Amino acid sequence: RENLEELISAVREFTDNPDTPDTLSAFLQEVSLLTDADSGGDFDDKVTLMTMHASKGLEYKAVFVTGLEEGLFPLSGAMQDPEELEEERRLFYVGSTRAERYLYLSYARSRYRYGEHQSGVRSRFLDELSSDLLQTEAGEPFSPKQDRFQRAGGKGSYTEMDPFYYRRPLGGAKGPSERGRTHNTKPVRRATPKAKPEGRRIVYDAEHTGELAPGMQVEHGTFGEGRIMAIEGNGAQAKAVVLFKEVGEKKLMLRFAHLQRIG
Incomplete structure (x- = not known):
């Protein structure tokens, strides 16, 4: 049973990645x-x-x-x-x-x-x-x-x-x-609470995604500063499309993104 659960986890992670095609052949190539x-x-x-x-x-x-x-x-x-x-x-x-x-x-x-x-x-x-x-x-x-x-x-x-x-x-x-x-x-670049004390960290809540909106300036621990271009989905599947200054556009799952509002 544990092997089957691990397989389900791998498939779920693969399908949640917006940069990979949702095909069986692509998944098999990934895990081979x-x-x-x-x-x-x-x-x-x-x-x-x-x-x-x-x-x-x-x-x-x-x-x-x-x-x-x-x-x-x-x-x-x-x-x-x-x-x-x-x-x-x-x-x-x-x-x-x-x-x-x-x-x-x-x-x-x-x-x-x-x-x-x-x-x-x-x-x-x-x-x-x-x-x-x-x-x-x-x-x-x-x-x-x-x-x-x-x-x-x-x-x-x-x-x-x-x-x-x-x-x-x-x-x-x-x-x-x-x-x-x-x-x-x-x-x-990393987000540091001491460096930006005025920042307000957005803690993901599956019932409330309205705290983030297109046009907001945010900071991510890995990608640095950026602007929210769009919010997609809701609840546990909510995603933010963010245009970062250094790495370009990224689509992030809100429940994992740990975005900090800076503007």
């Missing part, structure tokens, strides 16, 4: 995985997708380790068993040390799992890394305690998922999301 190990030959100018176990003994110029969320990496079952948790930690080390030059570490604030949308908590493995060795996507230093779900008492929790975690802005006072990398790139 052909690795270099399957086809043979060298690894130059190709992407190899594999499990942590399969990566042992191999090295690549750039490595992407994804899904670094509690319950996914480490797995939920391993979080309750010290020996299994240590095995997960060892696999994380194996995967990370496959990189010769560039290592990218990423996690999702929310994702479809088992047929439903779930918020997530960043993996403890990221917090165990030295912040001196990491930079965020915006080129800022990595803060191990940043964006951690806090209880009322102030202590972070690795065992509970905050149902509104994915609604909060990415990053703390400096505003970056955490994605480890080992080299500098052009900074990506």
Whole structure:
């Protein structure tokens, strides 16, 4: 049953993406995985997708380790068993040390799992890394305690998922999301509450989408400032067409967009 629910989640994500054609052949092409190990030959100018176990003994110029969320990496079952948790930690080390030059570490604030949308908590493995060795996507230093779900008492929790975690802005006072990398790139603009105290963040409400309207100036955590060109749909399917200054026109699901009104 879990496999069927994951399949439904994948289909739903695919059909919700306005940039992909809603055809069976396009979906099958999206999910088809052909690795270099399957086809043979060298690894130059190709992407190899594999499990942590399969990566042992191999090295690549750039490595992407994804899904670094509690319950996914480490797995939920391993979080309750010290020996299994240590095995997960060892696999994380194996995967990370496959990189010769560039290592990218990423996690999702929310994702479809088992047929439903779930918020997530960043993996403890990221917090165990030295912040001196990491930079965020915006080129800022990595803060191990940043964006951690806090209880009322102030202590972070690795065992509970905050149902509104994915609604909060990415990053703390400096505003970056955490994605480890080992080299500098052009900074990506991020929304920062301190930089724009006059801004009013729009929290999505399935029953009320009238707070946003065409012509409004808004800011997005990734795409920067823009103007709303149109509002499409309503309720959980409501979308905003936004013309951003730096990246052009984007169509965003309001429940995930976290737009901040600035004008």
